Amino acid sequence: MLIAVPIWEGRVSPVFDVAQRLVLSDVEAGRVVNTTELAMPSPGLLGRVEFLAREKVEVLLCGAISGCVRNVLYDHGIRVVPCVCGPVEQVVQAFLENRLVEEGLVMPGCGCGRGAGRGRGLGRGGGARRQGRGWCGNRRGTERTES
Amino acid sequence: MKNEFAAEAHDPILDSISDGVFTVDNRWLVTSFNRAAQQITGVPRGQAIGRRCCDVFRASICEGACALRQTLETGRPIVNQTVYIVDVRGRRIPISISTAILRDASGQPIGGVETFRDLSVVEELRKELHATYSFADIIGHSPAMRRLFVLLPQVATSDSSVLIEGPSGTGKELFARALHNLSKRKSRRFVAINCGALPDTLLESELFGYKAGAFTDARKDKPGRFALAQGGTIFLDEIADVSPAMQSRLLRVLQERIYEPLGGIEPVQANVRLVAATHADLQERVRRGRFREDLYYRINVVRLQLPALRDRREDIPLLVDHFIHRFNHLKEKDIAGVSEAAMAPLLEHDYPGNVRELENIIEHAFVLCPSGLIQPEHLPASLCKHTSLTAPRGSAATTLKDMEALMIQDALRKHQGNRQAAARTLGIHPATLFRKAKTMGIPLPDQDGRHHRQG
Secondary structure, eight states, X not given: OEEEEEEETTEEOSBGGGOOEEEEEEEETTEEEEEEEEEOOOSOXXXXXXXXXXXXXXXXXXXXOOHXXXXXXXXXXXXXXXXXXXXXXXXXXXXXXXOTTTTTOBOTTOSTTSSTTOSSSOSOOOSGGGOOOOSTTOTTOTTOOOO | OHHHHHHHOOOHHHHTOSSEEEEEETTSBEEEXXXXXXXXXXXXXXXXXXXXXXXXXXXXXXXXXXXXXXXXXXXXXXXEEEEEEEOTTSOEEEEEEEEEEEXXXXXXXXXXXXXXXXXXXXXXXXXXXXXXXXXXXOOOOSHHHHHHHHHHHHHHHHOOOEEEEOOTTSOHHHHHHHHHHHSGGGGSOEEEEEGGGSOHHHHHHXXXXXXXXXXXXXXXXXXXXXXXXXXXXXXXXXXXXXXXHHHHHHHHHHHHSEEOOBTOOSOEEOOOEEEEEESSOHHHHHHTTSSOHHHHHHHTTEEEEXXXXXXXXGGHHHHHHHHHHHHHHHTTOOEEEEOHHHHHHHHHOOOXXXXXXXXXXXXXXXXXXXXXXXXXXXXXXXXXXXXXXXXXXXXXXXXXXXXXXXXXXXXXXXXXXXXXXXXXXXXXXXXXXXXHHHHHTOOOXXXXXXXXXXX
């Protein structure tokens, strides 16, 4: 699995739409085996989406992201976990351990009013049903696990 | 505990200001956050205090050109810089910001203050005025729209001619503008013309312009739309209504990339991307000999088919939300939404006028609804009457379950009982469709619709 995280000063970039650099983490058997840092194409919906699709990114962990960009990424089969903040390494590890909320790596205000970071939209997930749209008000209810 | 305490310790003076205000300390941690800041960003004060300002504010400049950082470094305040923030719902909110340094009693800097004003209303008005709509303005989550979203950016960069087909009111011009704004030509002009609205001779001079003396009263040169759109995009709406003579002139422009203004001798190079639109079945017109086949194939390099609103009913609540948000800005009202009872006829209506009709319905409701939720009595009488007369089940679909049943029935009807096709349209597995239909008591044909077709 290839996880992408936009990076700024070692932390998750606050806004994906304008982020300038990206860290790609290659994950095998739940562990990061390789990390690469790349420059992002200049701001622009198409360039960014194509870039991530070309790099075969499966999961994007990011801070704030415009709804339209998120939708297009989703339609390209890229799972988006938005509203994430904190040091990139810690964020990737916490995501793999499904501990983003517990470790407080969630942007303020993204938690359905149930305390910082509580609610759906974050966490690891797996399977098509859990294609992350992210925010708690999530229209597709994407982080549900359905039996 | 610390956050909860901070949440209580707010300043009534700051809270009375309609602009958002927040302060940070020397470590970029938020130390105060007023009421307007909470409203604009959607972040509660209790969660904002003590957090890094970029994680709270999420502005387009946080990473590259933080205004507050510049002020703290240079000592110069910044006034009314326009940027955007991304709120908790993923909406881009245009704001103007101003910054200043905070100093203690001895004059030492102890942090900074940033004030910001929501420019959504101004932006909405600007869009109304200049029609600068983009990809982000196209609303829809239905499978049909999602297919278009995937296609649109690729089509935009290709520079090929595009034919947009779809019934009236489905947003053909909006798509054309979005294509232009996503393309390499976006810095040049987007010029739209409705071919069906002009007589042939006028259309010719409008498109290609004329030279002084070309006809009586032509005292000086007038550039045509092709000249205005040079380097950009020309949008020819209602292309099916163009006369055969005009069709051959257009074909020449597309084939040879040149045209001659009326009365002109020298041909002019046309570096223009063509986006054409029609509500008619252009292929059918070609078959009947009413539209040139060679022109059809020239403009139909890429074809986008926009769905009618009745074929993407699941987008109606989203569109209603969008129009309410927009009209709240434009009409300075504070309508909270649509009541469940009013949503039912909105969901069941057939919308022959498509999205434009829905927009008009919401605008009508805005006239009658003073505040709060839009109720059935605020909707046009014809809508409620029409719905109650034509509702196939006698009662309005007021719950999600009813809506689901309605959509399953619609899909089955549309595909003449073909369960597999109906399931595909709904984006569910045929077995799920069968199970849901059974649970909801929806009668399924004894034979799957596919058998009829084979027979």
